[in-house]
Amino acid sequence: MQKIKTSIIFFVIILGTIISCTNTSDYSPKPRGFFRISFPEKTYQEAKTGCPFTMDIPSYSVLRDDRSAGAQPCWKNLDFPAYNARLHISYFKISPQAPFSALTEDARTFAFKHTAKASAIDQRRINRPEDAVYGLTYYIKGNTASNLQFFVSDSTTHYLRAALYFNEKPNMDSIAPVLEFIQADIERMVNTITWK
Template sequence: MSKKIMGLLAVFSLLVFAISCKDEVLPKPSSQLRLDYPVAQYVHYSGHCPFEFDMNEEAVIKEDKNCGFSIHYPKMKATIYLTYKTVNSNINVLLRDAQKLTYEHVIKADDILEQPYVNSDKKVYGMFYRVNGNAATNGQFYATDSIQHFVTGSVYFYAKPKYDSIMPAASYVKDDMQRLMETIKWTRGR
């Protein structure tokens, strides 16, 4: 072979080697947004209403009319709504309405887990519902003494319900709501 061909082959080989030494292009692996929330610290709330409870100190509470409350979580775009009703020989109607409200979400929910709650010492009895799936609410509860007091609670997010996206926030707020229900104490009419 001639020197000219050998030189061309050497240049060609060097060129091929130089071009092939790039970093391999790989697609980025799929990832998910990591949402970390602070460990919940609770404060006791009491006002002029006939019940009191513990709530997350990060939340902002607003009292509505007739002892209803809105507990806002601005960072999570969520609100827990509490409603108070007096029992006047209508406990069965109140229970049916609370259960009906929860099961209206069964169309969009993957499942609804019921967790009964009984605190005989404080005379607080109720049910906590964990609603999983793309329902409008991810958690609801009712608490009563069966004689005079009836409280319902539900959480709503101000975002289109995509359960996998809001699951960390929904779980955090549901835990707060369950804590709220389990710390209810009747203050009048016992």
């Protein structure tokens, strides 16, 4: 009786193995997927900064004063709550204590701190002489903490620097669509900044 039970169990195992292995030609691994992100329609409004500059900001963002330790007047945070992202905006009045050359060197240093993780850093000149707005935008490629930074100035009185950060572990595969969406908003901001 024991031999019959053992034979039946052995037969079932062999039969199960044969049946399960017969249809392997249809198998293909599934690619890793990400959540679909739906973006709102792009609409803008002029920011009420209370500072010597104005700009257009997206209606789905929130402009707040920077309340962190060491923050100066006219430092702002532009939050994108739906995307867990923040644009840190720092305004400086150019002076002997904060000369234009030192401020632009700081912007370059902050952008190039990401060199170790960046696959490339592209720079694009900002040149709007009709509004006395000049500067650079840094497009930082790769899994870096910040993928977009810029500074603008009139080179004599006003200087504004900004850096975009996501409150997530850097992973370009997952943030690329959101970065592209917000990048268009930041480019609109840069093209609408005016000094008071």
